[in-house]
Amino acid sequence: MSTPVITIADLADHTDQEVTIRGWVYNWRKKGKLRFIILRDGFGYLQCIVFRPEVDEAVWETAVELTQESSVRVTGRLVADERAPGGYELKVTALDPVHISPEFPIGKKDHGPDFLLNHRHLWLRSKRQHAMMRVRSEVCQSIRDFFYTRGYTNIDSPILTPAACEGTSTLFETDYFGEPAFLSQSGQLYLEPACAALGKVYCFGPTFRAEKSKTRRHLTEFWMVEPEVAWLQFDGLLDLAEEFLSEIVSRVLDRCEEDLKRLERDVSKLEPSTRRPYPRLDYGDAILKLRELGSDVEHGDDFGADDETILTRQYDQPLMVTRYPAAIKAFYMKPDPADPTRALAVDVLAPEGYGEIIGGSERSDSLEHLERQIAAHDLPKAAFEWYLDVRRYGSFPHSGYGMGIERCVTWICGVQHLREAIPYPRMINRLYP
Ligand code: 4AD
Ligand code: MG
Numbered sequence: 001m002s003t004p005v006i007t008i009a010d011l012a013d014h015t016d017q018e019v020t021i022r023g024w025v026y027n028w029r030k031k032g033k034l035r036f037i038i039l040r041d042g043f044g045y046l047q048c049i050v051f052r053p054e055v056d057e058a059v060w061e062t063a064v065e066l067t068q069e070s071s072v073r074v075t076g077r078l079v080a081d082e083r084a085p086g087g088y089e090l091k092v093t094a095l096d097p098v099h100i101s102p103e104f105p106i107g108k109k110d111h112g113p114d115f116l117l118n119h120r121h122l123w124l125r126s127k128r129q130h131a132m133m134r135v136r137s138e139v140c141q142s143i144r145d146f147f148y149t150r151g152y153t154n155i156d157s158p159i160l161t162p163a164a165c166e167g168t169s170t171l172f173e174t175d176y177f178g179e180p181a182f183l184s185q186s187g188q189l190y191l192e193p194a195c196a197a198l199g200k201v202y203c204f205g206p207t208f209r210a211e212k213s214k215t216r217r218h219l220t221e222f223w224m225v226e227p228e229v230a231w232l233q234f235d236g237l238l239d240l241a242e243e244f245l246s247e248i249v250s251r252v253l254d255r256c257e258e259d260l261k262r263l264e265r266d267v268s269k270l271e272p273s274t275r276r277p278y279p280r281l282d283y284g285d286a287i288l289k290l291r292e293l294g295s296d297v298e299h300g301d302d303f304g305a306d307d308e309t310i311l312t313r314q315y316d317q318p319l320m321v322t323r324y325p326a327a328i329k330a331f332y333m334k335p336d337p338a339d340p341t342r343a344l345a346v347d348v349l350a351p352e353g354y355g356e357i358i359g360g361s362e363r364s365d366s367l368e369h370l371e372r373q374i375a376a377h378d379l380p381k382a383a384f385e386w387y388l389d390v391r392r393y394g395s396f397p398h399s400g401y402g403m404g405i406e407r408c409v410t411w412i413c414g415v416q417h418l419r420e421a422i423p424y425p426r427m428i429n430r431l432y433p
Pocket of ligand 2: 347356358359
C-alpha cells in the first residue's frame with residue numbers, strides 16, 4: 001500500500017502510521033544529530049524530526065539544505081507526543097525538496113508595518129495572519145449561515161452605480177463609456193426594491209469609500225454585509241442586529257479557539273457579547289453621558305472616534321446608540337414620528353474602544369419626504385427615480401443595516417488596525433500588492 005498523503009488537519013486519523021505531508025518549512029533548528037523542522041501546510045503546524053543515524057545520508061543532507069519557506073514533501077511515522085506542540089511529531093524517513101527558497105524577506109526580526117504591507121503576499125504565511133484569515137472566514141461563513149437559516153435570499157448588488165448612497169464626499173468616480181459612474185458605497189439602495197420582491201434579503205460584497213482619512217478604522221475598499229427586511233420596524237431592527245452579532249461572536253468563540261489563542265486574544269472580553277440584550281442608549285442620553293465623561297461634544301454633533309472610545313469603555317457588550325439627529329445621517333432614513341429632527345437610526349459600537357461596526361435605520365417610506373431629502377442633500381433626482389419607485393408602487397415599512405466585516409474581525413481578533421483584517425488592504429496610500 002502506498003503512503004497516504006494527508007494534511008495537518010487530519011493527523012488524529014493516522015497515529016502510528018507512515019504518512020506524507022506537503023508544505024513549507026516554517027522554522028527549523030538543529031541539535032547535534034537532530035534536525036527539527038516545523039512544517040506548515042496551511043492547515044496547521046507539525047514538528048518533523050530528522051535523526052541522522054536513522055535516515056539515509058541523502059535525507060540528512062536535504063534536511064540540512066532546507067531553508068525557511070522551502071517547499072517540501074515530508075514522509076515519516078506519525079507519533080502522538082504530549083510534549084510536542086499540537087500533540088504530534090513526525091519521525092522523518094524521507095524528504096523530497098520541491099523548491100529551496102532563497103532567504104525569505106520576512107525573518108525573525110521586527111519589521112515595520114510598511115515593510116510588511118509591501119510584502120503582504122508573503123506576510124499572509126505568518127502564524128498571526130493565518131489566524132486572522134481563519135477568523136475572517138469563520139465570521140463570513142457564520143453571517144451567510146445566519147441569514148440562510150432564517151430564510152433570507154442573497155441578492156448581489158452592483159459595484160458600478162450611477163449615484164451616491166452614503167454622501168458624495170467619499171465617492172470613487174470612474175469613466176463609464178464617457179459618463180461618470182461611481183464604485184458602490186453600499187448595496188442598500190438596490191436591496192430595498194429587492195426586499196419588496198423577496199421579503200428578507202441581504203447582500204455581501206466589496207464596497208468603496210474614497211476616505212481621505214488615514215485612521216486605523218478606514219479602508220478605501222472593504223466588505224460589507226447588509227440585510228434589508230420588509231415590514232421590519234425600528235425596534236425589530238435593533239433586535240435583529242443584536243441577535244446577529246451575538247451569534248457571530250458565539251460561533252467564532254466556538255470554532256476558532258486555536259486561532260484566538262494564537263492571536264493572544266483575551267476571550268473573556270468577548271464572552272459578554274454572546275449574551276443578549278445589549279445596552280441601548282438614546283443619542284441624547286449618549287451626549288449627556290459623554291459630557292459627564294469629559295467630552296466637549298455638543299447635541300447635534302456626530303461622535304468622534306475618541307467619543308466612541310470613551311463611551312464604549314463604560315460597557316462590556318456592544319452599545320446600540322439610537323435616534324441620531326436626522327441632519328447628520330443619510331438621506332434615506334425615516335424620521336422619528338415622536339421627534340422628526342431625529343432619525344430612526346442605530347449605530348452599534350463595539351466594546352473596548354473598537355468603535356462603530358454596524359450602521360442602520362428604518363427607511364423613509366414617504367415619497368414626499370424622500371424627494372425633499374434628495375433636494376436637501378443636493379443629490380441628482382434623476383439618478384434616484386428607480387429608487388423612489390419603491391415608494392410609488394406599494395410603499396411599506398422596512399429596515400436594514402450594514403456591518404463592515406473588517407471592523408468586526410478587528411474587534412473579535414483584538415488587533416489595532418483594520419489593515420490586518422483583510423487579505424489585501426486598500427488605503428489612501430496603498431494599492432500594492
Ligand atoms: O454606516 P455606513 O456608512 O452605512 C451604510 O453604508 C448603510 N447604507 C448600511 C445599511 O444600512 N445597509 O457603513 C456601514 C458599516 C459601518 O458601520 C462600518 O462597519 C463599515 O460599514 N464602514 C467601513 N469599514 C471600513 N472602512 C471604511 N471606510 C468604512 N466605512 C464604513
Ligand atoms: Mg455609519
